[in-house]
Amino acid sequence: MLDQIRTVLSHTTHPGNVGATARALKVMGLSQLALVNPKDYPSAEATRRASRATDILANATIHDNLDSAIADCQLVVGTSARTRTLPSKLISPRELAEEIKTTPDRVPVAILFGTENSGLTNEELHKCHYHVCIPTNPEYSSLNLGSAVQLIAYEMRLALSEEAVLPEQRVVDSEQHITHEQLSGLLQHFDKVMQLTGYKIPKHAKYLDLRLERLLCKAEVTTSEYNILRGFLSSVEKYSERLSSGVLEKIEQSQK
Incomplete structure (x- = not known):
């Protein structure tokens, strides 16, 4: 199921965040990465930040527009810390994972992340079935892009992977x-x-x-x-x- 979840980064401005995203995905067993008009990519900085997740970068797809990146997806989810004037169906990462788990035929799933400075535009968010919001400290809700991807990828793994168990520890x-x-x-x-x-x-x-x-x-x-x-x-x-x-x-x- 995790191989049916696509992380889409729209208009990233810093290549390091692309690399950090690749690393976050591989750690949690996700593999699909799509980039929409990245400012600086390919990049040595992205490769460096990806560490040993360069295969995720090598297989990433590059798109001129968001519609192309999500064209084959049956479920599209936008991430944003901000609510909008025209509200979308707001859910938490954990609720999103459960939604995906209970509707396994609704794939591929696209999870969209906007530009580092301002996030997804209203137009991009309106393409989404759900608006997922990470419940952070309301007095300081800003999350680094790589960290946000990591948190959501973790919830996906926890809910959807049979391998998401603690390693066996032998007691001497x-x-x-x-x-x-x-x-x-x-x-x-x-x-x-x-x-x-x-x-x-x-x-x-x-x-x-x-x-x-x-x-x-x-x-x-x-x-x-x-x-x-x-x-x-x-x-x-x-x-x-x-x-x-x-x-x-x-x-x-x-x-x-």
């Missing part, structure tokens, strides 16, 4: 979550050290036990984190024992 043994038995042992170790250091007093013992158990459950402690905590508690135990031995020695020496 040290990052596995601890068992209930290990959690119980850790709580007992905390209890022992808190009593040893005088931190835990009978008056607040039950409250402290419940809070500590809840804290460790919420933390979802892993094996490596468990080992750190047990090691730290053991070091506190040993330090306390050495400290106690030193105090006893001094008391014994003072009594001689």
Whole structure:
């Protein structure tokens, strides 16, 4: 389905934005790019900004007018941050993706982007079935052309591609979550050290036990984190024992 979506750039003034658009499309698995009267193209700057998406540029079609670029399209969508005096059907990028998903036979789909300075003209937008608007900060709604393409291409991939899933991540043994038995042992170790250091007093013992158990459950402690905590508690135990031995020695020496 993604190969049926055509990104159309109308009257771009900076070749770098053409390259950035090619890169944005390839990252999201789209491949069709049409250029309507680009000011400076072909261009080394466009190639540089495209990075490894130069195949998108090589296959891009160049048109003298917008009608030629969208002639075979059944669904035409214009992008603009501005509403117009004569309103079009306004939708968000996510709603657009769902519309395309629910009408898969209505292809090819053209998504139009206007010139960097002023966007699509009223005449261009009136050729569109929908007006898609990215819901940006109303106090600063200006988006770079490449960024706008990227956002919309992302929504297309999310809705229309079966490959739009997170990569599988293997969890190493040290990052596995601890068992209930290990959690119980850790709580007992905390209890022992808190009593040893005088931190835990009978008056607040039950409250402290419940809070500590809840804290460790919420933390979802892993094996490596468990080992750190047990090691730290053991070091506190040993330090306390050495400290106690030193105090006893001094008391014994003072009594001689």
